[in-house]
Amino acid sequence: MMNRIHVAGGVGVAPTEMAAYDAALADANLHNYNLVRVSSIVPAGAAVERVDRAPDLGPAGNRLTVVESRITAPPGASDDPLVAGLGWATGPGPGLFYEATGRDPTAVRRELEDGLDAGSELRDWALPDREFEVTTARPEDGAWTTVVTVAVYGESEPVL
Incomplete structure (x- = not known):
């Protein structure tokens, strides 16, 4: 599984901002790891696989390398x-990841497409195969709501 990148989404609702983020990671089965964010390069030879929930x-407590897209709304936010x-x-x-967030699924998808086009052009890389994972949820009344989409590189490694 070392050359595999899993992409999963999650939604969390809780009484605090951090608890909502933790719940969204739990929804994607990534809540028990220390996440280390990286920018955007897919290593050559890596297989990217969309999953409902990340496998074990x-x-x-181990460390996972991830590219993460995350948006949070406080209680009482608009219901967009x-x-x-x-x-x-x-x-x-090698390939590229691009992340985007917002309140309009169509605009987020367009931003992802535009970002991949710009990143490919910047590097002068031919990247014909494109895929997208967009996670969407409406904010819950009276609670914090977080939505994540996370790409997880390989398996976890010990922190210590």
Whole structure:
């Protein structure tokens, strides 16, 4: 599984901002790890796989390398949807992830497409294969709501 990148989304609702984030990670089965965010490069030879929930990737407390898209709304926020998306582009060599958030799923998808186009052009890489994962939820009344879409690189590693 080392050359596999899993992409999963989650939604969390809780009484505090951090608890909502934790609940969203739990929904994606990533809540028991220490997440280390990286920018956007898909290593050459990696397979990116969309999953409903991340598989078991090692012991609790281990470190996971991720690209993360996250949006949170406080209690009483407008009921416009919360949208967290990742897009990825691959080809014969390395590829790219691009993350975007917002309140309009169509606008987030367009931003993902535009970001992948710009990143490919910047690097002069041919990246013909494109995929997207967009997680959407409406904020809950009276609670914090967080939406995440996370790409998880390989398996976890010990922190210590």
